[in-house]
Amino acid sequence: MGGLTSLAAFGLVALLYRDLPRAETGQAPPAAEASRPAALPFWVLWGGNFSAQFADAVFGSLLPLYLLGLRAPEEVVATIAGVAISVGALGAAIASYLAPRLFARRAVAAMALSLVGAALAFGPLAMAGVWWQVPPLRATIGAFGGTAATLSYVLAATLATPGAAAGR
């Protein structure tokens, strides 16, 4: 199941990702619009990305034990844990694709709200009473975390000087 989800993620990226040169798009990149008028200080972007990735990675080591605590069938605990981690990564990948396109003009607010959304999703996860609640909540946290992390990259790119942005 985890392999299938990874293949689905790979297929989505291969199908949807287009790296068009700036001249072909005929418009300024979303990153340039996102910074104005509100560009966040660097340390805020650093903290946002750190916390989003922390929240995304925190599941790995103890998730099978948590699932056992939620009375998941022992013979499929590894499968359920793999599914939970995979759907989280898939949610983050989809959010990373969509977020800069949907929220470029309001990147600061969208980043803050997605950080709040991920934090709030930990509540139901901590209070989960049955194991099947874990994968959808993991996907929700992945989607919010992916949005926040990607938007922090978008906002960080706008802080670069023109020379640095051009690779000089």
Next chain:
Amino acid sequence: MTSVASAGLLGWAAGPFTCSALAGAGIRPVFGVAAGLLLVAALAALVRGRQQHARALAPE
């Protein structure tokens, strides 16, 4: 940009470590740590974003 990416990798590495370090207390306290970090980061982004926005709109 590169340093923001490094922050992401650092968070990605610190997550499982924190989870393992607090294993004795259970996974729920780790969820609390993660949620707390996210809320602090969100608050910082909202506050500094509003400050920057107000500064940009203020007359010269």
